Amino acid sequence: MTTAQQTVVVTGANGFIAQHCVLALLRAGFRVRGTVRSATKAAHLKSIVNRSTELRDQLELVEAHLERDEAWHTVMRGAHHVLHVASPFPATLPANENDLIVPATEGTRRVLRAASAAGVRRVVVTSSIAAIVHGAPGEHVETYDESHWTVPTKGTDAYVKSKTLAERAAWDFVERLPPGEQLELVIINPGSVLGPTLDDNCTTSLIGVRKLLSGRAPGAPRFGNAVVDVRDVARMHLSALTTPQAAGQRFICAGDFAWLVDIARLLDRHFGGRGYPVPTREVPNWLVRLITAFDRSTWGLVHHLDQRREVSHERAFRIFGWKPRPLEETVVATGASLISREMV
Ligand code: NDP
Numbered sequence: 001m002t003t004a005q006q007t008v009v010v011t012g013a014n015g016f017i018a019q020h021c022v023l024a025l026l027r028a029g030f031r032v033r034g035t036v037r038s039a040t041k042a043a044h045l046k047s048i049v050n051r052s053t054e055l056r057d058q059l060e061l062v063e064a065h066l067e068r069d070e071a072w073h074t075v076m077r078g079a080h081h082v083l084h085v086a087s088p089f090p091a092t093l094p095a096n097e098n099d100l101i102v103p104a105t106e107g108t109r110r111v112l113r114a115a116s117a118a119g120v121r122r123v124v125v126t127s128s129i130a131a132i133v134h135g136a137p138g139e140h141v142e143t144y145d146e147s148h149w150t151v152p153t154k155g156t157d158a159y160v161k162s163k164t165l166a167e168r169a170a171w172d173f174v175e176r177l178p179p180g181e182q183l184e185l186v187i188i189n190p191g192s193v194l195g196p197t198l199d200d201n202c203t204t205s206l207i208g209v210r211k212l213l214s215g216r217a218p219g220a221p222r223f224g225n226a227v228v229d230v231r232d233v234a235r236m237h238l239s240a241l242t243t244p245q246a247a248g249q250r251f252i253c254a255g256d257f258a259w260l261v262d263i264a265r266l267l268d269r270h271f272g273g274r275g276y277p278v279p280t281r282e283v284p285n286w287l288v289r290l291i292t293a294f295d296r297s298t299w300g301l302v303h304h305l306d307q308r309r310e311v312s313h314e315r316a317f318r319i320f321g322w323k324p325r326p327l328e329e330t331v332v333a334t335g336a337s338l339i340s341r342e343m344v
Helices: 016-027 039-052 072-076 098-117 158-175 204-214 230-242 260-274 285-294 296-302 314-320 327-340
Strands: 007-011 031-036 059-063 081-084 122-126 184-190 192-194 224-229 249-253 257-259
Touching: 007 016, 016 031, 016 039, 016 081, 016 230, 031 039, 039 059, 072 098, 081 098, 081 230, 098 122, 098 158, 122 158, 122 230, 158 184, 184 230, 192 204, 192 230, 192 327, 204 260, 204 327, 224 230, 224 260, 224 327, 230 249, 230 314, 249 314, 257 260, 260 327, 285 296
Parallel strands: 007 031, 007 081, 031 059, 081 122, 122 184, 184 249, 192 224
Antiparallel strands: 224 257
C-alpha cells in the first residue's frame, strides 16, 4: 500500500509538536485525520496547513476529547496508524494533579482501545523524557537511556506523573491485548522542545525563551534540560511510523543538555544587537523561588533547579539514523519565529 492510501490519525493536531507532525506527514504523502477540541481550533489549523502546503485536501479534522468516549471509534475508522500526541501540558500547575493525570492516562487508554478495535497497525505515543529521568530518590545516573523509568513519589510534579503514568498505561494496554487484536506500540520521549512555532500560541516549552527575549526575566534560572528541535521531533515521529524494527520500543528524542543561561547567551548573540537584549546572567535559586511564589507560570522550574540530567539518543541513531540538529540552529529558529510573530 502506498503512503497516499494510508490514513494517519494525529491526536491534538493543533498543538505545537503535532502541527509539525501533520505537515511532515502530508509532505510524505499520507492522508491525515487530526483530532481537535473545537471548530475554531480546526479552522486555525487549516489556515496554517493552507499556508504551508498544497496538500490540504489530504487533511480532515474531527472533534474528540481525551476525557470522553464518544468520537474515538469514528476517528479510528479506516486508519492505518496513529500518532497520539495530545496530552495536557499547561503552563501553570493545577490545584488537583488529577486534572493532568486523568486525561493523560485515561485518554491514552481510550485512544489505544479505539485503535485496537479498528485494526490499526501501529500507534506512536508522544511521551517525554519526564517519564525517564526522575528515578527513585537518591538514584544517581550518569546518562539516562530508555531502560530508565521515572518513579513517581508524593513530591513528583503533576506533569511528570501524568507523562509517566500515561506511558505505563500504554505499555500495560498492549501487553494485555489478546492474540489477534495486537497492535504495535512505539514511544517517543522528547526532551525540552524548542524550534519554530507555526502560530502565536506559546506552548509551555517556549515560555522561557519568550520571557528572555521579551526582557521580562531578570536573568536565567539555574534550570536546564536536554533540548530538541520540534522539526527533529516530527521527523522522529515519522520514522517511528515507518520503521519496522521500532515496534515495541521507546526512543529518547533529545540532544545535548543545555542550561537556560546557555540558551540566553545564544539568543543575546543573535538578537541582542537587533533590539532584543537578553539577560545573560544566572538568577540565584532563592530569587527564583521568591518569583515563583507570585508567578505560577514558572512552576516547572522550581522542582528542577540545579539538576543536570544527560540523556542518550544512541538508540534513535542506531535504528532511525536520527541526529538532532545543533542547539544554536534551534535556538535561533525559536527566537526568529517568536519575533516574526510579534510574540515578544
Ligand atoms: P501543546 O499544548 O501545544 O499541545 C497539546 C495538544 O494536546 C493540544 O492540541 C491540546 O488541545 C491537546 N489536549 C490537551 N488536553 C486535551 C484533552 N483533554 N483532550 C483532547 N486534547 C487535549 O503541547 P506540545 O505540542 O508542546 O506537546 C505535545 C505533546 O508532547 C504532549 O503530550 C506533551 O506532553 C509532549 N511533550 C512536549 C514537550 C515540549 O517540550 N513541548 C516535551 C516532551 C513531551 P487544545 O489546543 O485544545 O488545548
